[in-house]
Amino acid sequence: MTGSTSSDQATRIRRAIDRMRKELPQLSEIFDAFEDLSAEQEAFRTILPNNNEKEYVIDPGQFRDGLPLLRKEDFTVDFSYLRQAADRMIPAMIKGFPSIQQQLELLDKALRRNDSFLLKSLAVMPVGTDTELETLAARLQMDSGILKFTMLQLVKPFAAKQAEMAAVSLDALSWQKGYCPVCGSWxxxxxxxxxxxxxxxxxxxxxxxxxxxxxxxxxxxxxxxxxxxxxxxxxxxxxxxxxxxxxxxxxxxxxxxxxxxxxxxxxxxxxxxxxxxxxxxxxxxxxxxxxxxxxxx
Incomplete structure (x- = not known):
């Protein structure tokens, strides 16, 4: 949202969740679990740099036939930004999901280590295969489902920023599929x-x-x-x-x-x-x- 600050976006998210909490008190546990995380994700997305210099090569025929704009490799994450995301979002997840605190702390410690294989694996994890996920989870001594959930939350602001920049290239093109024209997800x-x-x-x-x-x-x-x-x-x-x-x-x-x-x-x-x-x-x-x-x- 143009002209808005990180704090503005976090406040907007919190107000929306508070309104839903009042309308649907039976879902309070869900709202409580996700409030801090959602606010941090949107605030972090706001401060990520724009990637305006990247040019996207689009074949209009292939796009019309259902080939999304970006590939798996386009969603790999610079580790320095991943570390910043973890600093902000892992505490929010620990607060929202205390039952998995120990698992989240294992990942937090891993992100602070200088293990080149680990850093490379974590960067591509959100869009990796199930085999890659299981291998990395075993190395971290984490549950694979919790690892997948956590990494998706850390990378979501990056993916949203990437899509925000890439979507400008799609304005004049036709898309008739039910999956995303940017990344191919449902x-x-x-x-x-x-x-x-x-x-x-x-x-x-x-x-x-x-x-x-x-x-x-x-x-x-x-x-x-x-x-x-x-x-x-x-x-x-x-x-x-x-x-x-x-x-x-x-x-x-x-x-x-x-x-x-x-x-x-x-x-x-x-x-x-x-x-x-x-x-x-x-x-x-x-x-x-x-x-x-x-x-x-």
Whole structure:
């Protein structure tokens, strides 16, 4: 957000979570767990340098056919920034998730060591393979699931900044896929806005947002309306789980058109956890494991 400071962004996140906490007190544990972490992530993203000098070579035909802009290698992280992220975010995670404090402290100590193999491995970990993850977790004596969750949180501000800079190159190009045009990850959240109810999807990894047809499942691309259902509670009908009976996956979403209050998209998924639970109880699976689902699952 242009002109805003790191402190401004942290305050914006905290106010949004406080508002959701008052509306949905039954989700207070989720809000309490993620408040400090979410605020630190957004504040840190704000102070990261812009990478305006990088040029992205795009083949319009390949892009139109579904090849995302960035490769796995584009999301490797400079270690000095990773260390700064850990200094700010690991204490927030320890506060929010005290049950994994010892595991988080193991990673914190590892990040302070001058082990070249370890530093290189950690830099690519968020987009690494399961085998690489298991190998590194064993070396660190950490649970692989906790390592994955933690590294994703540390790298998320970098990914968002990278996407913010790269997205400028996509303005004139057409994208018709349900996965992210920047990094290729699945969405964690959908939105409807504007008079025509234009549908937007938000990436689970780099936070980029793109438009997608309302009548299609973003995961299997079926447009058979008989195989899709909107699942919601009468009390909060603007919040939905979009269910697809063809691929048995779902996406949580918000209809913004009639809402008086602004929705802070960086943390909106925290207030939709109740829909995740209901959809999964009905046998549907999320296409992306957001931070909330990784932590609660």
């Amino acid at each position: 969405p964690e959240l959908g939105f409807l806005e504007g008079k025509e109810g234009r549908r937007w999807l938000r990436c689970s990894f780099c936070s980029h947002e793109w438009t997608f047809m309302r009548t299609k499942c973003p995961f299997c691309e079926t447009d058979d309306h008989e195989k899709m259902e909107l699942y919601f509670s009468e009390e909060r009908s603007h919040e939905r789980a979009e269910l697809c009976y063809q691929c048995m996956r779902y996406l949580v979403s918000i209809d913004l058109r009639d809402l008086a209050d602004d929705v802070v998209r960086e943390v909106a998924s925290l207030g939709l956890v109740y829909l995740d639970i209901l959809a999964q109880e009905k046998g549907f699976s999320p296409a992306s494991m957001s931070a909330t689902l990784l932590a609660s699952g």
